[in-house]
Structures are given as structure tokens and as C-alpha cells.
Amino acid sequence: MRNRTSYSPLASSEIGILWMTYLEKTMTDRMLRYFIRHADGDEPKALLTRLQAEASGFIDRVRELFEQERAAVPVGFGDEDVNERAPAMFTGRFDVSFVRVMAKITSGLSALHLTMSYREDIRRLIQDMSTCSQRAYGDATELLLALGLLSRPPIVSPPRETEFVEDLVYMKGQGVLRKARPINLVESAHLYQQMETNVVGFELMTGFAQTALEPEVKRYFETGRELARDTVDMIRAVFMESDMSPSPSTSGRASESTTPAFSDKLMMYCTNILTSFGLGGNALGTSFSLRSDLPLKLGALMTKVFNFAQEGGKLMIKHGWMEEPPQAENRPELIRS
Incomplete structure (x- = not known):
């Protein structure tokens, strides 16, 4: 039986995934820090604060994986890329809408990246990110709906019978x-x-x-x-x-x-x-x-x-x-x- 504790180097696809993740999470972390400062209301601020903490945690986990492999840690984005004291760039709850769109993107990326991963720790990392993205999407959607700030797609009558294309x-x-x-x-x-x-x-x-x-x-x-x-x-x-x-x-x-x-x-x-x-x-x-x-x-x-x-x-x-x-x-x- 194969020894599961034996060392397995990162596959090329896994290095690429971690690199992409590091850039996206460092960008998200900096943007969320700014949005938190200008959050309008307790619920949006709580959501943004939780997401920023999760992004920061994922950054640490990816950085640790690079360091374990003695690989160069990407530059990504840092304090020099955000001015938290700048006036609000957006009004209302735009920050929640932005988070919702980013959650769509990261949910899709996680699904794709999982199929490109082989090491158990990388798969676990991606699964954790997927869970957070799906929860972020759900929470942002529920919050915007509750506030009356999210329109649903057009409502139509449900089909009463099945049909097949004939022409x-x-x-x-x-x-x-x-x-x-x-x-x-x-x-x-x-x-x-x-x-x-x-x-x-x-x-x-x-x-x-x-x-x-x-x-x-x-x-x-x-x-x-x-x-x-x-x-x-x-x-x-x-x-x-x-x-x-x-x-x-x-x-x-x-x-x-x-x-x-x-x-x-x-x-x-x-x-x-x-x-x-x-x-x-x-x-x-x-x-x-x-x-x-x-x-x-x-x-x-x-x-x-x-x-x-x-x-x-x-x-x-x-x-x-x-x-x-x-x-x-x-x-x-x-x-x-």
C-alpha cells in the first residue's frame, strides 16, 4: 500500500493554482480593508470583516506552501496598493454587490482548480476556499435581497407539460x-x-x-x-x-x-x-x-x-x-x- 506520509512535490498545475490564488487573495484583502472602513451599516461591515479575515488566512496558507517548497513567494498586492483614508469611491452597498460578483468568480475558479489538484493539502485548501466563496455569495445575496437592493431575473409562468423540439x-x-x-x-x-x-x-x-x-x-x-x-x-x-x-x-x-x-x-x-x-x-x-x-x-x-x-x-x-x-x-x- 502506498505511503501517504511520503513527500510529494507540488505538480506544475498546483504551483500555477497557488500563484493565481495568492494574487487574487492579496488583491481581495486590500480592497476589503478599504471597503470595511467605508461600510454602510453593521451587517455589511460584519460580512466584509469576516471575508477579509478569511482572505488573510488563505494568504498565510498559500505563502506557507510556497516557503515549504522553497519557491519564490509572489509579490501580489500590499499596503502600497491601497489608501484606506481615501474618501468612499462608491455609495450605498456597492461593496456588497462587488463581493457577490467576486464570490461568483472565485466559486467557479475553485471548482476548476480542484480538478487540477492532486496533493491532499492542496485539495483541502481549495475546498476550504470554495466553501467560503459559496457562503459569501449566499450571505451577500440574502443581505441585498433583504434590503430590497437586488433584483431577481424576470418571473415567468412555470411549464405545465413537457415538450420536444419538432422543427x-x-x-x-x-x-x-x-x-x-x-x-x-x-x-x-x-x-x-x-x-x-x-x-x-x-x-x-x-x-x-x-x-x-x-x-x-x-x-x-x-x-x-x-x-x-x-x-x-x-x-x-x-x-x-x-x-x-x-x-x-x-x-x-x-x-x-x-x-x-x-x-x-x-x-x-x-x-x-x-x-x-x-x-x-x-x-x-x-x-x-x-x-x-x-x-x-x-x-x-x-x-x-x-x-x-x-x-x-x-x-x-x-x-x-x-x-x-x-x-x-x-x-x-x-x-x-
């Missing part, structure tokens, strides 16, 4: 002389989630644009703001064509503050995470769509989002903000040296 017309989309069928509820579920996330993203990009220091970074966030608005408008039009009226709301908005609360580096990385999530969400929504025009519309949107992400990467490299992920040994270079 290929079901898959045809909008045409010049043809009206497409109404979107089905699987399609609407994915579309609404993208719409809801971009409503929050619009306010986030507004706050980032107002407080960024570098002029080209400001312009980049302005582009992100318009991209979020275009996404919401496009998806709302699809719903309205199906006689469904979505009304996703945000629990707050960007304030009038122009004082930087976060470094340009941190805001660019945060935007990178949200953009990657947007690309994944669009791809998933496209794969579940049976109406031929929806993948075309989402595909055009994905192209814009991808180009936006590429421009962000170039900006981060230009300013020295993109930390390089771990890599395998460069054998040709070692041979030449």
Missing part, C-alpha cells in the same frame, strides 16, 4: 423577414447573469476611471465602462424582443471622489479578473444557446471583450505591473549557458 425553425434566429422564437429559460439564465455582472462592472469602471492616475489607464477604464454599457443594452434588447423585462440593479454607484483609493496596478489586475470572467461567461452562454443568432451576437461581444483584455495586458506590461507566472525550466537556454 429546425427552433434553432433559427432573427432575420430580415423572420422573427426569432422567444429565448428559452436556459438561454435567459446565462444572459441575465452576464447582464447583472456588467451592471456592477459599469459602476466599478466608473469609479476606477475617476481615480486612476495614469491618463492612458483612465482612458482604458472609460473604454471598459462603455463596453459594460453596450453589453447591458444588447442583452436587454434580446430580453425585450421576447417580451421579458429584466431590471438588474446595483446597490450603489460610483461617488464623486477623484482621490485614488487603489493603485492603478491593483485596479488593472481587478479589471483583468473581471474581463476573464466575462469571456468565460460569454463562452458558456454561447454553448448553451440553441438560437443561431445568439452565438453571433455573443461572439461579436466576445471579440470586443478579448480586445479589451489584450489592451489591458499591454498596459500592464508597459508600466511593469504584470507579474510573470511561474514557468518550467527553459532547457534550450540552460544548454546554451
